[in-house]
Every structure is written in C-alpha cells, then in structure tokens.
Amino acid sequence: MSPRMLRAAAALRRGRDEETGSTLPLMLGYGVLALVLVLIVVAVTSLQLERKRLLTLADGAALAAAESFEASDLVVGVDGAGSPALDDTAVRAAAADYLADADHGLHAVRIVVADSPDGASARIRLSAVWHAPFTNGWIPVSAHLEVETEARSILH
Numbered sequence: 001m002s003p004r005m006l007r008a009a010a011a012l013r014r015g016r017d018e019e020t021g022s023t024l025p026l027m028l029g030y031g032v033l034a035l036v037l038v039l040i041v042v043a044v045t046s047l048q049l050e051r052k053r054l055l056t057l058a059d060g061a062a063l064a065a066a067e068s069f070e071a072s073d074l075v076v077g078v079d080g081a082g083s084p085a086l087d088d089t090a091v092r093a094a095a096a097d098y099l100a101d102a103d104h105g106l107h108a109v110r111i112v113v114a115d116s117p118d119g120a121s122a123r124i125r126l127s128a129v130w131h132a133p134f135t136n137g138w139i140p141v142s143a144h145l146e147v148e149t150e151a152r153s154i155l156h
Contacts, residue, residue: 043132047143050106050130055147057104058126061095062151065114065122068094069153084153086116095124107131112146121152 068091069084092114099109106128113125125148135141 039134043134046133047130047145050128051145051147053104054106054109054126054128054145055149057099057102057106057109058124058147058149059151060102061098061111061114061126062122062124062149064098065091065094065116065124066151066153068122084155085119086122087119088115091116091122091124095122099126113148121150123148123150 066084066086069086092111095111095114099111108127108129110127111124112127113123115123117123125146127144127146130143130145132141
C-alpha cells in the first residue's frame with residue numbers, strides 16, 4: 001500500500017472515531033419533542049372534550065328551562081296554537097334545578113345568563129373552569145370555558 005493510501009485510511013478511521021455517539025443527543029432531542037407534542041395533543045383534546053361536556057350540560061339546562069312552564073301559562077294565538085309564556089325567574093330556577101340534579105363532573109360550573117329573551121325560548125350561558133390533566137411550561141394549568149345555547153318549546 002502506498003503511503004498516500006495509508007494516510008487516507010488513517011484519516012477515515014479518525015473521522016469515524018470522532019463521530020461516535022453523535023446520534024444519541026439527536027435521538028434524545030427528537031424523543032423529548034415527540035413527548036411534548038403528545039402531551040400538548042392530550043391537553044388540547046381534554047380541553048375540547050370538557051367544552052363539549054359543558055355545552056351538553058347547557059343544552060340540557062336550556063331544554064329543561066324551555067319546558068318549565070305550567071299549563072296555565074300557555075298563550076293561545078290567533079291560529080289556535082298554544083305557546084308557552086316563560087319568564088326569566090322560572091328559566092333561571094329550572095336551569096339551577098337541572099344543574100343541581102345533573103351528574104356532570106365539571107369544575108366550578110355557574111350560570112352566567114339564564115333568561116327568556118322573547119318569552120317563548122330559554123337562553124342559558126354557563127361557565128366552568130378546565131384543569132389540565134398535567135402541567136408543564138407549554139400547557140396552562142387551567143382555562144375558563146363559557147358556552148351559550150338556546151331552546152324553545154313548540155306545541156302543536
């Protein structure tokens with residue numbers, strides 16, 4: 001073997017020896033990044049599910065409030081169809097009763113708005129607090145959620 005080829009082979013061996021273990025920090029970095037992304041996706045999914053649960057609870061409360069009228073509260077229109085006459089106090093009371101009976105498991109649920117804007121429908125706005133399943137520097141510890149829904153009873 002010529003001296004030139006020996007020097008080239010020695011340089012290749014030195015280059016390989018200097019790169020030993022250089023992929024380990026790269027793999028650890030990508031592993032940490034993948035773990036952080038998974039944790040963020042889990043937290044965002046948890047937040048979205050909590051919002052859906054709050055919206056379902058608000059829908060139920062609005063429906064209960066829209067049907068909280070007495071038979072004597074029906075107003076008969078020109079066409080002979082009856083429509084309920086709702087008032088804000090009855091709507092709020094029915095929504096509060098529904099929330100007290102519902103097994104929802106949400107944190108700090110409260111009624112923000114419970115009224116009847118037109119006397120025939122019930123509008124409910126609920127708020128709750130979402131708590132993250134875990135915390136780190138990229139995910140907030142809690143978030144305020146608020147949803148609004150409206151329901152109307154129609155009699156034929």
